[in-house]
Amino acid sequence: MAVRRDVVVIGGGHNGLVAAGYLAKSGLSTLVCERRDVPGGAAVSEHPFGPDYTVTSLSYVVSLLPPALVRDLQLARHGYHVFPQGPYFAPRADGSYLRLPYGEAERRAEIAKFSARDAAAYDEYEAHLAAIGAILGPMLDEIPPRLGSRRAPDLWRQAMLLRHLRKLDMRGAVDVTRLLTGSIADLIERYFESDALLGLLSVSGVIGTWAGPRSAGTAYVMLHHHIGGVDGQAGGWGFPRGGMGGVSAALAGAARSFGAELRTGAEVARIRTSGGRVTGVTLASGEEVNADTVVTTAHPQISFLRLLDPAVLPPGFLADIRGWQTRSGTVKINLALDRLPVFASHPAIDPQVHGGTIVLAESLGDVESAYQQAVAGTPSELPFADICIPSVFDDSLAPPGRHVMSMFTQWVPHTYADKPDEPALAAYADRVIARMERVAPGFTDSVLHRQVIGPHQMQEEYGLVGGNIFHGELSLGQMFHARPAAGYADLRTPVRGLYQAGSATHGGGGVTGIPGRNVVRQIVADRRAARWRRSAAGSAAGPPAVGRSE
Structure with a gap:
């Protein structure tokens, strides 16, 4: 039997964890699905030389994480500390x-x-x-x-x-x-x-x-x-205590403290849609999770060419994603x-x-x-x-x-x-x-x-397609309003209810957390606008008709 959440976040990297923290803090039931057995994406601490050595596998220093984000998610309470480099x-x-x-x-x-x-x-x-x-x-x-x-x-x-x-x-x-x-x-x-x-x-x-x-x-x-x-x-720049995995652990702890659910070893196999709107995800295990809102933080060529049926996307958007330099x-x-x-x-x-x-x-x-x-x-x-x-x-x-x-x-x-x-x-x-x-x-x-x-x-x-640590090259043609596709740098996608917040979106490229924070702002604004439209439509219809006797 399928379960339901308000929001499913695909990917437990730093942007996915930031989004989950803000979403749960705003009162939305949130599930994070991470393919690997440890959250963090490229910001992970691992033990390739045995338990005595903690190695930051890929990302290795922190600089761009906004101080306001650190305060909003109360990361210090969850062990976040940076030694200045x-x-x-x-x-x-x-x-x-x-x-x-x-x-x-x-x-x-x-x-x-x-x-x-x-x-x-x-x-x-x-x-x-x-x-x-x-x-x-x-x-x-x-x-x-x-x-x-x-x-x-x-x-x-x-x-x-x-x-x-x-x-x-x-x-x-x-x-x-x-x-x-x-x-x-x-x-x-x-x-x-x-x-x-x-x-x-x-x-x-x-x-x-x-x-x-x-x-x-x-x-x-x-x-x-x-x-x-x-x-x-x-x-x-600075070194996070515990390596970059310390940043991810603090973000995960914060998200859980606000009520988010984090599942590792939970690979998403498909993003499901119907009538141009997202309906949820199907995991590689076959489990279905229904949700009216899905946030993908995976590389755009994974999100839109593998997890999603390309047939539901407009040609111009598909061309931009297929041509994305990574x-x-x-x-x-x-x-x-x-x-x-x-x-x-x-x-x-x-x-x-x-x-x-x-x-x-x-x-x-x-x-x-x-x-x-x-x-x-x-x-x-x-x-x-x-x-x-x-x-x-x-x-x-x-x-x-x-x-x-x-x-x-x-x-x-x-x-x-x-x-x-x-x-x-x-x-x-x-x-x-x-x-x-x-x-x-x-x-x-x-x-x-x-x-x-x-x-x-x-x-x-x-999951770094091409081995690119930014999910896509930081060239002029792939920045700001072109990141990652024309008309969709605002973290929305052509599928209603499906949002994007990986490092290939504006504000990404490094451990910034900015896409994860901003996508929640966009989701909350879109939900508020939808409620306003429903309210306005109800008001325009007027009170229910009441029959009168002659």
């Missing part, structure tokens, strides 16, 4: 290093080791990003209007964009245009000259993307990561270490070094070459790596004296998502380890365990 540290093969401390004077002195001109320009560069972020940041937080629609409600919402755009003067309008369309190389080469700084900064424009630093649109990718913060520090050449390497690395350039153990973001990238050209090799069909000979050691601050992740390391690296060919080459992937991981060995002698011998997660495993195990 230290600054950038980039050890170099020649025995030097570049650090970017948070203090202005110290940072200027560090940069001046490589270029006095770069040191003088850095504050201007940061101010430039802050000015653009102040305009685009609030737009990331909102539900986009349906640009091009002529319906009165949509025209009103389009007009509301002016409250953001009116902040722009003529100079600002050009700056925003250049940032949205240009490459990270275009941006940073206007300010800086040293290989050390250009290499370090270029990584932020390509992290998680199928694009090199000279590819159009990568300047925005950098800004996307720059917006947000921990404890109010713009662009600040490539990746990312490889995540997780390690267990018997000691912290000792860098030749900075031998002292320092939480501001080992607890920061360690970047292996000698130059912008170095990063671009790595990408071009993958485009040509071979894994990068010298992959770049974005590295962190969260156990420096969180001693729950490893035994005393031991550590876990996360290495987010690029690139292998994006075709590895469907046609993996395991020997080549292992050799690629060996080269990443060897690159670390060159700047931290003895590092290889410190590795106790190694896990290598390539695009194929990301796709098959974690």
